[in-house]
Amino acid sequence: MAMVGLFWIAEDGGVYVGAQPEGYGCGVRLTRDWVEGLGTGQSAVWGWSEIRSVAVRYVRIRSGARLLATTAVDLVLNAVAGGSDAAAAFEVHLETADRTVELNAQSAASLGGYVQSEYDLSVTLLERLVAGTAEVDTLAGWGRAHAAEGTPRREQREALLRKWASEG
Structure with a gap:
């Protein structure tokens, strides 16, 4: 699996906003035809044509410089405290x-949060998916070809998001 902005993309082409949930955990899966709420209390499906807009709330965001500092602090705290299984959560709001509809998702950025530029590009891409001017299949295809290699470096992630957000 690989993280590209707010998206967690699996080797099998699965695309999630936030981390892919485990068991009954909450999450948001994107497919060619719909958005699916996963987990207890939010299991449902909405077709892309039903969704008028999307918003992402409560995402932990860090500037590039602050990301380095908070990541270092998070690593030390996790080492001293024994780590934590609880990932930061955020909400995906779908307007029909x-x-x-308010769906919960788990952050895929476990240390330090997301960088502002990746967040902004991810939101732009989500808006284009809702508008029908971008395709989930583009992300899924990239996942089948590259997700096994792991999460790309930040520059590569931003380049992918720019491409997907501008071309679809």
């Missing part, structure tokens, strides 16, 4: 014709 009749309501706004």
